[in-house]
Amino acid sequence: MPTMQRSLNLKRSAVLAAALDAVTAGQRGLAAQQSAGSQPMTRPLRFGFVGTGDRGSAHLDILLGMDSVEVPAICDINDSYLHRARRWVMEAGKPEPKLYGKHETDWMRLLERDDLDVIVCATGWKWHAPVCVAAMEAGKHATTEVPAALTEDECWAMVDASEKHGRHCMMLEQANYSEGLLQILNMARAGVFGELLHCAGGYVHDLRLVKFDPEREPWRLQYSIDQNCNLYPTHPIGPIAWVLDINRGDQFDYLVSMSSKARCLNDYARLHYGPDNVYATMNMKQGDVNVSMIRTKRERTISLHFDTNTPHPQTGEFRVQGTKGHFAGNLQSVYIDERSPNPHAWEPVANYREQYQHEIYKTIDRERLGKTGRGHGAGLTTALLWHRYLKAMRAGVEPDQDVYDAASWSAIIPLSARSVAMGGRPVDFPDFTRGRWQSRERLRLG
């Protein structure tokens, strides 16, 4: 491990440890009182919010529109976000929430409350794991924006906390709820593609403007300065992991990753802020384009692209390939051997919609959930995610994405960093399920 990486990890571990020390002491008792989400819930579900910026406010807006939800406490260090959130809660006719925002770790006080069931964490990335671990230690279920964790230690800390305290931890990967994906998942499970062989996806999104906008996500640029890896794998890997039954019949085995040189952020700063701008010449570790390949225990492979620095339209790249057929997301097309009308020619995936539309999408109130809300990304897929979550909580069952998913999908960040630093050497995935991936049942989404 290179020094920079190690010191980053150490720093994070220190933060995590401090967070843990602060909250564990008086909280264990509370955790033990509550069940592992295995009891049906009849009273309103009480959410505590940590982070109500672009994305947190979207979650808040969606949840406020759902039945039997309360928001007794909100935390944000940005006053205007905090008060906006308060206003929204009250406008929704709910009791006035208690506000937290004195400093960066004021969420620790929020976690001490005994009137919260679930924490929603939508902070800068570095706080996701500390907040979730502390939340579980304090007897709350945790939900967090992506990525759930940035280091292997954080991944394990989440798994350990979840197992120890019987609290679940769900990463809020909304990409897993798109109608298109769920149709492909249905087709894959019905064997339309045959034995699955390969999936590909990517996060290819020009974020140069965001990285240089201090008002927006001031933490984003720093990662490009400090890290060199696939920094944002969960949007593509979430859907792929469902298709391949990762943690539930298959498991990531190892990964290799390589990055190109870095120059686009320097170019951008030079062009927009002049050659004397500090970022015009600063050494940026993150290569502009990163490619990773993952092999699973059942010998399927995955290719991932990560590129947030180059000028590029978003591509929607998503491939699912088996011995009998193939789906290409950027073309919204499939080819199925001996079934597609013309040999070796694409046909629209929409041709299979009627037969393979997912049950979820047949039953939901599309108009209600599909309403565009306030905040970043408050649309159908995120609304469906919360709809599914509330349903699971009320039924007393595990949510669709559990702590093993959060850990293994997020682990791509530190693992790819290690592989890149070692010239592309293969790096083994930890098995966060400790062998149970072989016997765990395929995710049921009925």
Next chain:
Amino acid sequence: MSSDFYSRRRVLQGGAAAMALSATAGAQVKTLRVGFVGVGGRGTGLLRQMLRMDNVTIPAIADINERNLARAQKLVADAKLPQPEGYSRGERDFERLCERDDLDLVLNATPWHWHTPISVAAMKAGKHAATEVPAAITMEQCWELVETSEKTGKHCMMLENDCYYQETLMVLNMLRDGLLGEPLFAEGGYMHDLRSVKFGATKAGPVGNAEPWRLEHTLKRNGNLYPTHPIGPISWWLDINRGDRYTTLVSMSSRGGAMREYAEREFGKDDSRAKAEYRQGDVNTSILRTARGKLVHLYFDTNTPRVKEHITRIQGSRGVYSHMMGKMFVDGVSARGDEGSWRARHEWEDLKPYKERYQHKIWRERGTAAASSGHGGGDYMLIYRLVKRLQAGLAPDMDVYDAAAWSAIFPLSEKSVAARSMPVEFPDFTRGRWESRAPINPDEIE
């Protein structure tokens, strides 16, 4: 590490490495005398293009299949050229052909394992060599080509037609003009369902385009067995061997299953082909890195039912070209919806206007003549350029270093796959001269 074997070999053979091939290795030739070895489907196609060139004669043709030979001889006679002498006394009869004293060039389009032996025999007998792809299938063969070429002062060109596609050369022009900025990443693949070609049959009986040697490699090897079509154009764009070079590769294969499934379906469960062990994983992916920090992502997939895809894409610091989409995006030129918002929607632009502006000179001048030939006109351009360069006494556009570096991906990927995707180093076939060699210039000598 992985390059030990090759670098040690380099040291041992230091003596042979002394001579470098100069770009002007030969005298001008008024009439180019070409011997053909292998005139099956591909060889005959190339012969047809050769017969369209001025100042070319075909004194000799070898093929173990006498019907093919007779057909080729007749083609030449029909073109009002002297009837070529035929060689068909067994697999090594090309050696007699190479010994003739009335040939300048020996062009071979045989099964893969003959490409290097024939090219080497030709150069040793004082002829230039041109070979179908891949030029070599082992590292030993790659070095043998380089060393023979340097020792004899004869050229060896691999006949990579994809380098002469209209869009390949258009992108080359764009890069030279700076339109796309510095290239950072390229992606490509050979993705073509060859199951019936490999088996030479379907349930309906034999097929006309059988290539049984492909099946042999699918049975015995596991890697990227056919890299040159995608890597040729990409190498031109990245100035490989002419300012940059490939340094590292990692490769990964999925499980194999599609070949057996196909054999079972087409030939029955009890057929030996349905029971055979196919080593080649169905989907292979590789990542290559260059000395200058460029990244290449390659696909190889000839086992699965699929649409033939040309996913070629090149990402520069200022823009991107996607062959698959037929689109471009150029920073500061192409439109962006929601300008100034981080949700900016970069919009793909149609290629059309760029095609006209960046049309390559040889396509401007000879596009009409090329249009009727195979592989999108690439076959005509390929033969045209080969003949022109040799007649002028110059090295062909693609030289032995290209043949070796591009073909080396086959054995190197195999090695990486076998070693659980360990990085494998590329030998430097140019022995350091990649830094100073002039960029490719396919419009020279017109």
